[in-house]
Amino acid sequence: KAGVTQTPRYLIKTRGQQVTLSCSPISGHRSVSWYQQTPGQGLQFLFEYFSETQRNKGNFPGRFSGRQFSNSRSEMNVSTLELGDSALYLCASSLAGDIQYFGAGTRLSVL
Amino acid sequence: GNSVTQMEGPVTLSEEAFLTINCTYTATGYPSLFWYVQYPGEGLQLLLKATKADDKGSNKGFEATYRKETTSFHLEKGSVQVSDSAVYFCALSDTGNQFYFGTGTSLTVIP
Numbered sequence: 001k002a003g004v005t006q007t008p009r010y011l012i013k014t015r016g017q018q019v020t021l022s023c024s025p026i027s028g029h030r031s032v033s034w035y036q037q038t039p040g041q042g043l044q045f046l047f048e049y050f051s052e053t054q055r056n057k058g059n060f061p062g063r064f065s066g067r068q069f070s071n072s073r074s075e076m077n078v079s080t081l082e083l084g085d086s087a088l089y090l091c092a093s094s095l096a097g098d099i100q101y102f103g104a105g106t107r108l109s110v111l
Numbered sequence: 112g113n114s115v116t117q118m119e120g121p122v123t124l125s126e127e128a129f130l131t132i133n134c135t136y137t138a139t140g141y142p143s144l145f146w147y148v149q150y151p152g153e154g155l156q157l158l159l160k161a162t163k164a165d166d167k168g169s170n171k172g173f174e175a176t177y178r179k180e181t182t183s184f185h186l187e188k189g190s191v192q193v194s195d196s197a198v199y200f201c202a203l204s205d206t207g208n209q210f211y212f213g214t215g216t217s218l219t220v221i222p
Contacts, residue, residue, distance in 0.1 A: 031208065033210065042212060043200065045211070045212075090154055092154075092210075098160075098204065099145075099157055102147075102156070103154050104152070
């Protein structure tokens with residue numbers, strides 16, 4: 001069974017641009033969560049989608065948004081990028097809301 | 112609210128030394144508790160979990176016991192190997208299926 005796939009693995013953007021990251025969950029998993037990982041802050045929860053609905057949301061500004069499609073694939077979008085948005089963005093999928101399975105992440109660098 | 116606090120790193124140990132990484136939590140209700148491990152360049156992988164008080168999770172020689180009276184879930188291993196070098200995250204999952212992670216503890220094992 002394929003694991004969680006995140007694309008792209010690496011991104012370089014400049015301030016003010018926007019970016020879209022993609023996550024394909026494990027087949028059959030309907031819950032997808034997104035996290036921002038930085039050296040100083042650890043993992044910070046962005047949001048969780050279940051069956052195309054945002055079920056939980058972390059404490060991030062409205063520049064961070066997401067969506068989930070009917071096949072459970074999810075995207076997150078960051079608009080008006082800031083230097084502080086440079087981070088590893090991790091996606092995790094879950095079958096029953098218990099164990100989360102993580103992708104390898106997308107490393108975003110904002111210049 | 113829910114939160115996880117784990118010991119600051121980095122931790123450096125010699126091969127075959129005993130490992131303890133402390134983790135305490137704050138939660139309403141009865142959360143599930145987890146340890147995840149992150150190897151360089153990869154996403155997080157589940158190491159072990161416990162779902163109720165006094166449960167002991169174990170995997171690959173690592174153990175952690177869910178202590179409700181001390182709100183703790185300390186990770187232990189009797190004899191670490193170089194291959195255990197990684198970042199370890201303590202986490203909890205509440206009844207709303209949202210995960211809360213600690214900031215991570217970096218472990219380096221030297222031969």
